[in-house]
Amino acid sequence: MGYTDVRRQDVVAAMAEYDRKGREAFLAEYGYDKARLYVLVHDGKRYDSKAIVGVAHKYRNGTALRHDQLIGGRATVGRHLVALGFRVDGMGAPAGGARSGPEDDAEPSGARPTSAERAGWSTEEFLARLITLDRRRAEQSGKRQALALLWAIGRWHGRATRWHAEEDFCRGVGDVLRDYDGDPGPEAVKDLFWHLEGTGVWRVDATAAGTGPVAGFDDRCHELLSSVQVRTRAINALRGRHLDDITETEELLASLGLADYARAGGRPRPRTGPARRRRRSGDVVARRRSVADHVIALHDHTCQFCGTRLLTGVGFYSECAHIRGVGAPHHGPDDLGNALCLCPNCHARFDRFGIYVDADGVVRQVHDNAVLGELRHHPEHEVDEEHIRYHRELCRITPE
Structure with missing residues (x-):
């Protein structure tokens, strides 16, 4: 077992521990030095990348990695963090455009916007993110990301629910994926809960008091979705760009509580009251x-x-x-x-x-x-x- 086993949720848990204990105490407890070149940046905070990955290993396999088990910078820890969708200062795109593995497909530093950057987003910037989603992930995950985000919009629309516990997300999105994406399995659904942060529109709060991690649309994205027009355009962007292989998208939207958004004219209204009377002259x-x-x-x-x-x-x-x-x-x-x-x-x-x-x-x-x-x-x-x-x-x- 090594650093490549570390998942996004493990990194988030390690950052939460880092925040609780403070930098000096965290580094001293696990025997790490301060980062010199490669600094992990998340939600406007800066973290020592090697220390975070080393401690994150504990949340995956029970034991933190020592600093001497993490040799190298960009070629190891930094690249793995970028592949997980994080921003690492001091890293650029792979030199010469060479590719040696899937991690080289990651976007360069700064591709994922900070909270401050998202706070100023326009409707068009938000929709652009929905169209591209997270290109660092495998192509097939674009469909899964779109289905998960539609599920979240449906929950928000039907119940005004913004935050979703990991268990609720996995159960709800898991049902959707079983129906429309061939049941990728529980681990893939759990990964979505965390990896959706890479889209730039999703936020995971691993420190929610008493509830465990919760996730939902970022503050600005949530605000934008309160508009019916933006919500309709967001749904159309997701279904038009990522779900074109689903022939029954109206059925999908109905199952998510979004039937009213399937057509510009809304759902046909059922006829109520008595049938229209036969017309007579002067009636x-x-x-x-x-x-x-x-x-x-x-x-x-x-x-x-x-x-x-x-x-x-x-x-x-x-x-x-x-x-x-x-x-x-x-x-x-x-x-x-x-x-x-x-x-x-x-x-x-x-x-x-x-x-x-x-x-x-x-x-x-x-x-x-x-x-x-x-x-x-x-x-x-x-x-x-x-x-x-x-x-x-x-x-x-x-x-x-």
Whole structure:
């Protein structure tokens, strides 16, 4: 057993012990000198890298390593810490771009932002992190990281729960991974709890009083996620960039309590109350059309995006699309200004964040901005530009 057995959670535990005892007492107890070249930096604090790794071994295998068992700097302890997702001052990228093993794939020092840096993050910087996740980890873990973060967003949305105990995380995320990632096993799930810190959006608190380690979104990321628009964009970034091999993403979101975020129009509302009365001449009910009937009648089943007028065996067919979802979480109104007449194809793409209307009324594809047409208008149908802008914001998966 050697330093390469040390896991991220072991390092975090050693840093917590270092904080409790203080630098001088910690180094004296374990017989280490102060670091000269390679300093571990975590959440704005600086640690002696060799001492931390040596003591971290105790949390993995029961015995701390002596200083003479850790020979070398960058080639041993420093590289291992970087491979675990930590920042080590004094280290750069491997010289000459040579690669001798998986640890050489680690990003250079400073790639993971400090707490102070994250405090000033914009929405776009946060989303950029979700798109890239932690590139130091194996490619397959990108999918696992995305599933775990979606689980955390679902817990926050449903219960306003920000912090997750390790046991709860492993149980909840483990269930998700068994359904959507072939059950990688309990150790892989436990590693996720700790290694998600490498994404820059996740924080592990190993010193939580009386509860054991807890983890959740970093302070600034948690603040940003309180916005429905940011939350929707975050969900779209994770599912669009890391979960494209999952065919039933709407089913996945529903299982996580995020069904309302699967489509721009929200979940279809169940019909309540008595069925609509058959229309008769002069009937008040007949004169009070639904929004869907009204917008479709105004446009005579002609799609406002592509101009298609779909003829079926029983007549023409089109659909009413709400621009801003009615009800939670988007709380759009059920009125003409928030409705469009679309063909089934354009409706499906618009509702699933595939196409949007730009500020000039041009209909574009999300992923390449290709022009599909222009929004068609009717003199009796004034589309609310604020709802168009709201939908457009939800479709911005790639930060500008």
